[in-house]
Amino acid sequence: MKLKSLIVLLLAGIWGVGSWWWYTCKVKGFCEAGQHATQVAAGTAAGTAGAIATSEKSDADKAAADAQAKADADKAAADAQTKADADKAAADAQTKADADKAAADAQAKADADKAAADAQAKADEEKAAADAQAKADEEKAAADAQAKADEEKAAADAQAKADEEKAAADAQAKADAAAGKITMETNEAAPDTGTGIDPALMYFPSGSANPQLADSAKAYFEKVATFLKDNASGKVTIVGHTDNKGKADKNKALGQKRAEMIKKMLTDMGAPADRIQASSEGPDKPVADNNTEEGRQKNRRVEVTPAK
Structure with missing residues (x-):
């Protein structure tokens, strides 16, 4: 703005000097006499205008320099502020990163502590289990041992009872045999008939075909008779055997007579005669030594076998 004013003033000065020169030289004719004065005046005006112009330019340059300096200062301030903002942002980011890392470390430690606690809890649980x-295994082993001991004791007691009963039965059979009665024992060598009634051996006293039944033999025949009456397909096979004393044909007849005697006992108890088969082997199938009385006693037998 100042530069424009200086230019305007300079042009105004030039115009004024030119007008004065035109009027003085051309109109009044004073140029020759006053040429020197005019030159002086023009030089003075020009010097004044140049001084003014120089001053104005200097002011303009100073203003421009001031403006540039202010712009530079503003830019420097802006740069400084930008750098400060960047530094603060970097510091904030570092602080956040440090906080995030601290939080992550804390979380990692918490997770590790929890994992360790869980592992310990699992180990404790597994140990407790x-x-x-x-x-439980120890108690079961103790219970199994006790059960086995109880079972062995029960088996021993049962065996003792069985032995006792067998001894009593043997004593009774011996007494019955001494009294001339028919005695009985289970035929353990015979296969299972599936009837629920074991095959039996009836022992007769020597030379007798019609002796009395011992009580144990009577109870057995009652059971067989009931089986035949209750089962239409049931049957009984009766085979007589003797020792080898005497003639073979007479022993064969004696064995048949004994078998028929057993059959009559069953029919007298209500058993159907057509499902009872009686036969004799005589002395042909001994099961013991006929040279001893005990052996001959075992050979004088009638085998009774129920079947379905």
């Missing part, structure tokens, strides 16, 4: 299983 193992201890419980070991205790």
